[in-house]
Amino acid sequence: MTDYHYGLANPKDAGRVRAEARVTSQGRQIISAEAKVLARDGRVLAHGTSTLMVLSKN
Numbered sequence: 001m002t003d004y005h006y007g008l009a010n011p012k013d014a015g016r017v018r019a020e021a022r023v024t025s026q027g028r029q030i031i032s033a034e035a036k037v038l039a040r041d042g043r044v045l046a047h048g049t050s051t052l053m054v055l056s057k058n
Contacts (some may be wrong), residue, residue: 001030006048014039029054 011017023032030053037046 001051001053003051004048005050006046008046009044011037011039011045014043014045016040026051032034 017040018038019035020038021033023031025032030051032049032051034047034049036044036048039045046049
């Protein structure tokens with residue numbers, strides 16, 4: 001199971017940007033994470049979330 005959602009803003013003339021990501025929830029089988037791309041002035045240019053299922057090698 002994999003689920004992605006993302007939103008993009010108008011990055012016109014954004015110049016240098018910074019990306020930040022973090023795990024928002026982690027269980028034995030499901031991990032949720034989010035990421036943001038920020039302009040120098042702090043504006044959010046893009047935002048995404050993901051939910052992933054961890055599969056065992058067994």
